[in-house]
Amino acid sequence: xxxxxxxxxxxxxxxxxxxxxxxxxxxxxxxxxxxxxxxxxxxxxxxxxxxxxxxxxxxxxxxxxxxxxxxxxxxxxxxxxxxxxxxxxxxxxxxxxxxxxxxxxxxxxxxxxxxxxxxxxxxxxxxxxxxxxxxxxxxxxxxxxxxxxx
Amino acid sequence: xxxxxxxxxxxxxxxxxxxxxxxxxxxxxxxxxxxxxxxxxxxxxxxxxxxxxxxxxxxxxxxxxxxxxxxxxxxxxxxxxxxxxxxxxxxxxxxxxxxxxxxxxxxxxxxxxxxxxxxxxxxxxxxxxxxxxxxxxxxxxxxxxxxxxx
Amino acid sequence: xxxxxxxxxxxxxxxxxxxxxxxxxxxxxxxxxxxxxxxxxxxxxxxxxxxxxxxxxxxxxxxxxxxxxxxxxxxxxxxxxxxxxxxxxxxxxxxxxxxxxxxxxxxxxxxxxxxxxxxxxxxxxxxxxxxxxxxxxxxxxxxxxxxxxx
Amino acid sequence: xxxxxxxxxxxxxxxxxxxxxxxxxxxxxxxxxxxxxxxxxxxxxxxxxxxxxxxxxxxxxxxxxxxxxxxxxxxxxxxxxxxxxxxxxxxxxxxxxxxxxxxxxxxxxxxxxxxxxxxxxxxxxxxxxxxxxxxxxxxxxxxxxxxxxx
DNA sequence: GTGGTCTAGACCACG
DNA sequence: GTGGTCTAGACCACG
Numbered sequence: 001x002x003x004x005x006x007x008x009x010x011x012x013x014x015x016x017x018x019x020x021x022x023x024x025x026x027x028x029x030x031x032x033x034x035x036x037x038x039x040x041x042x043x044x045x046x047x048x049x050x051x052x053x054x055x056x057x058x059x060x061x062x063x064x065x066x067x068x069x070x071x072x073x074x075x076x077x078x079x080x081x082x083x084x085x086x087x088x089x090x091x092x093x094x095x096x097x098x099x100x101x102x103x104x105x106x107x108x109x110x111x112x113x114x115x116x117x118x119x120x121x122x123x124x125x126x127x128x129x130x131x132x133x134x135x136x137x138x139x140x141x142x143x144x145x146x147x148x149x150x
Numbered sequence: 151x152x153x154x155x156x157x158x159x160x161x162x163x164x165x166x167x168x169x170x171x172x173x174x175x176x177x178x179x180x181x182x183x184x185x186x187x188x189x190x191x192x193x194x195x196x197x198x199x200x201x202x203x204x205x206x207x208x209x210x211x212x213x214x215x216x217x218x219x220x221x222x223x224x225x226x227x228x229x230x231x232x233x234x235x236x237x238x239x240x241x242x243x244x245x246x247x248x249x250x251x252x253x254x255x256x257x258x259x260x261x262x263x264x265x266x267x268x269x270x271x272x273x274x275x276x277x278x279x280x281x282x283x284x285x286x287x288x289x290x291x292x293x294x295x296x297x298x299x300x
Numbered sequence: 301x302x303x304x305x306x307x308x309x310x311x312x313x314x315x316x317x318x319x320x321x322x323x324x325x326x327x328x329x330x331x332x333x334x335x336x337x338x339x340x341x342x343x344x345x346x347x348x349x350x351x352x353x354x355x356x357x358x359x360x361x362x363x364x365x366x367x368x369x370x371x372x373x374x375x376x377x378x379x380x381x382x383x384x385x386x387x388x389x390x391x392x393x394x395x396x397x398x399x400x401x402x403x404x405x406x407x408x409x410x411x412x413x414x415x416x417x418x419x420x421x422x423x424x425x426x427x428x429x430x431x432x433x434x435x436x437x438x439x440x441x442x443x444x445x446x447x448x449x450x
Numbered sequence: 451x452x453x454x455x456x457x458x459x460x461x462x463x464x465x466x467x468x469x470x471x472x473x474x475x476x477x478x479x480x481x482x483x484x485x486x487x488x489x490x491x492x493x494x495x496x497x498x499x500x501x502x503x504x505x506x507x508x509x510x511x512x513x514x515x516x517x518x519x520x521x522x523x524x525x526x527x528x529x530x531x532x533x534x535x536x537x538x539x540x541x542x543x544x545x546x547x548x549x550x551x552x553x554x555x556x557x558x559x560x561x562x563x564x565x566x567x568x569x570x571x572x573x574x575x576x577x578x579x580x581x582x583x584x585x586x587x588x589x590x591x592x593x594x595x596x597x598x599x600x
Numbered sequence: 601g602t603g604g605t606c607t608a609g610a611c612c613a614c615g
Numbered sequence: 616g617t618g619g620t621c622t623a624g625a626c627c628a629c630g
Contacts, residue, residue, distance in 0.1 A: 016620060023252070030258035042602065053622045058604080066516050069259070074316060075602045075629035083259065092260040093270065099253045100267075100274040105173070106249060107275075108180035109219065110242040114275040117250075120243060121271050124250040125257075125264040166524060166614060203615050316629060323555070330558035353630050369559065392560040393570060399553045400567075400574040402473070406549060407575075408480035409519070409533065410542040414575040417550075420543065421571050424550040425557075425564040466605060492617065503607045508619080525614035525617045 005034075005041055009050055017052055021060040022067075029069055029080055031128050040070065040078040155184075155191060159200055167202055171210040172217075179219055179230055181278050190220065190228040305334075305341060309350055317352055321360040329369055329380055331428050340370065340378040455484075455491055459500055467502055471510040472517075479519055479530055481578050490520065490528040 007024045009017055028034045040046075043061065047054040061078055064070035071081045107117045157174045159167055178184045190196075193211065197204040211228055214220035221231045237245075257267045307324045309317055328334045340346075343361065347354040361378055364370035371381045387395075407417045457474045459467055478484045490496075493511065497504040511528055514520035521531045557567045 018620080023255070026259060027251070027255050030255045044602085053624095055623090056621060059620085061603090071312060072603065073311065073629090074604075076311075077602060083261075087260050092262055093266075095260065096253065096257055096262060096267065096270045097274060099249065099256060100271045101177070101278070102173070103246065103249045103253060103271065104274040104278045105177050105180045107246055108278060109176060109217075110237050110245065112242055112246060114272075114279065116243075117246065117275060118268065118271065120246045121250045121253065121268060122264075124247060124254040125267060128251070128254045128258060129264065161523065161526075162521060168614075206615060209615080318629075323552070326555050326559060327551075330555045356630060359629085367559075387560050392562055393566075395560065396553065396557055396562060396567065396570045397574060399549065399556060400571045401477070401578070403546065403549045403553060403571065404574040404578045405473070405477050405480045407546055408578060409476060410537050410545065411533075412542055412546060414572075414579065416543075417546065417575060418568065418571065420546045421550045421553065421568065422564075424547060424554040425567060428551070428554045428558060429564065468605080494617085503609095505608090506606060509605085511618090522618065523614090524619075527617060 005046070007046075007050060009052065018056050018060040018063065021046075021050070021052075021057065022063055025060070025064060026067075026069060027128070029083070031130070034080050036080055036082045038080050040080065042077055155196070157196075157200060159202065168206050168210040168213065171196075171200070171202075171207065172213055175210070175214060176217075176219055177278070181280070184230050186230055186232045188230050190230065192227055305346070307346075307350060309352065318356050318360040318363065321346075321350070321352075321357065322363055325360070325364060326367075326369060327428070331430070334380050336380055336382045338380050340380065342377055455496070457496075457500060459502065468506050468510040468513065471496075471500070471502075471507065472513055475510070475514060476517075476519060477578070479533070481580070484530050486530055486532045488530050490530065492527055 005025065005028060007021060009020055011017065013020070015023075025034075025040070034040070040061075041049070043054050043057045046057045050057075061070055061072060065072055068081055069083070071079045073079065103117065103121070107114075112120075155175065155178060157171060159170055161167070163170070165173075175184075175190070184190070190211075191199070193204050193207045196202075196207045200207075211220055211222060215222055218231055218236075221229045223229065253267065253271070257264075262270075305325065305328060307321060309320055311317070313320070315323075325334075325340070334340070340361075341349070343354050343357045346357045350357075361370055361372060365372055368381060368386075371379045373379065403417065403421070407414075455475065455478060457471060459470055461467065463470070465473075475484075475490070484490070490511075491499070493504050493507045496507045500507075511520055511522060515522055518531055519533070521529045523529065553567065553571070557564075562570075
């Protein structure tokens with residue numbers, strides 16, 4: 001009944017397992033692969049399929065609850081919340097600038113051109129949002145695109 | 151003689167101090183504010199001016215050595231390495247895709263449009279690289295630019 | 301014949317369904333909307349109208365019996381008990397202090413003034429008890445009142 | 451160095467241990483007994499003195515971090531945050547009405563008069579805020595007060 | 601069967 | 616020495 005999530009855990013990545021789980025669930029939700037209100041796999045089910053401890057899944061789910069992405073209902077399961085996101089445009093842009101700056105610095109460090117960076121970001125946006133949001137990408141930017149993504 | 155670095159530490163940010171130091175040194179190097187071969191301030195000098203433990207600076211420098219950004223010469227000090235970046239284009243793009251994906255997911259979660267995301271990334275690239283690298287930014291994108299940055 | 305209770309269940313509130321049912325029945329009883337000795341709707345009737353599992357109603361009723369609010373008569377139904385409340389004044393005050401303390405702490409945390417807290421408590425007492433108990437509210441406090449409530 | 455907190459755990463209360471810890475720390479913070487920026491006892495120290503598992507303290511502290519009451523610094527300890535409380539007056543009042551309603555219902559159930567309820571709330575406000583905030587309590591309400599509290 | 605809490609204990613990251 | 620993560624496993628609460 002609940003969608004089967006394809007989550008990959010890399011125990012050697014240095015990123016905490018619960019964070020990897022959060023990131024991938026957020027990806028699925030952001031992409032629309034998991035719809036609002038849909039039920040996630042149960043804690044025990046995920047723990048078994050990912051071969052991690054149930055309390056690790058509990059931690060990931062609890063953090064997602066705090067981020068407003070997931071809702072836990074006693075005895076019922078975990079569900080994707082409607083993503084209202086009451087955040088202000090200023091706060092949002094501040095958060096995005098932080099990540100974008102990190103991207104720019106890493107890119108420069110590794111010798112990537114700004115053009116390549118823009119292509120990669122466009123790639124990821126298209127992969128994530130697919131055809132759903134295509135008209136949101138302005139014409140001028142589409143010239144960089146590689147067509148469409150995963 | 152070594153450039154005086156203006157590094158800001160926020161002990162409340164939740165980001166490890168040594169990471170904050172690394173990030174800002176990398177930013178200065180990437181921006182060209184610190185040139186290849188230039189000497190960084192000494193460990194005790196930085197520790198004193200930032201009022202952090204010298205071992206924290208040591209950790210930051212060691213990690214930067216590991217990343218190929220800095221070179222330590224016994225008894226001489228720390229120097230910015232030529233950023234040849236022996237990394238392959240594939241590895242580089244893989245690393246950038248990882249950050250770009252995180253940016254896309256957060257943006258979608260917070261309801262930012264793809265256009266806004268592209269603008270923010272262009273902003274940061276321009277802030278970082280300024281006029282130095284202008285020809286690398288294609289004409290079409292320049293319309294988004296804020297002029298120049300730090 | 302049994303009064304039709306207007307009970308609202310919010311499955312997203314995080315409060316157990318059986319608790320929500322208990323709280324609202326207690327509110328109706330305390331407000332006098334349901335009189336002593338009155339019959340409550342049957343378990344299956346309530347379960348159907350609230351679209352919850354009958355065992356959830358059973359649990360709510362059992363807890364209310366435990367609290368001395370409701371009496372179950374085999375084959376007859378559930379009835380509102382006379383709220384003699386055999387509790388001692390000491391035990392009662394201890395219980396009320398516990399909730400009042402929680403109220404005070406939350407209020408302070410959120411920056412509400414003591415005056416505002418007193419107003420809010422007076423509001424709720426008046427909403428609950430309405431004109432029925434008016435003489436119990438001293439004159440000086442009536443100035444805060446909203447008139448009457450539900 | 452960090453204040454010694456006198457926290458009482460009742461394992462039979464039905465209230466989760468981590469919640470009891472949170473509630474009491476919030477009480478100390480709200481009362482001013484622990485000042486902004488002050489260091490809390492370490493996780494291990496609290497775990498030992500309360501004879502609960504360290505992970506239970508971790509849970510309590512993490513929830514307090516999410517509520518903006520506490521700040522955790524890797525390798526440094528746990529600190530009381532400046533309580534900015536960006537909450538709107540509407541949201542705040544809604545939250546307080548919820549608790550006040552519960553208080554009113556329980557009071558009515560147990561046969562307490564509205565006057566007694568107001569006295570108890572005033573008691574707790576005075577106990578919590580002491581002389582610090584006395585002028586905030588308007589004259590009209592002071593007549594109910596028992597003088598002052600702990 | 602679902603999530604929620606808690607323990608006992610290991611190992612890592614930060615400073 | 617501080618907090619952070621994770622395991623293995625028990626027992627409880629909800630429906």
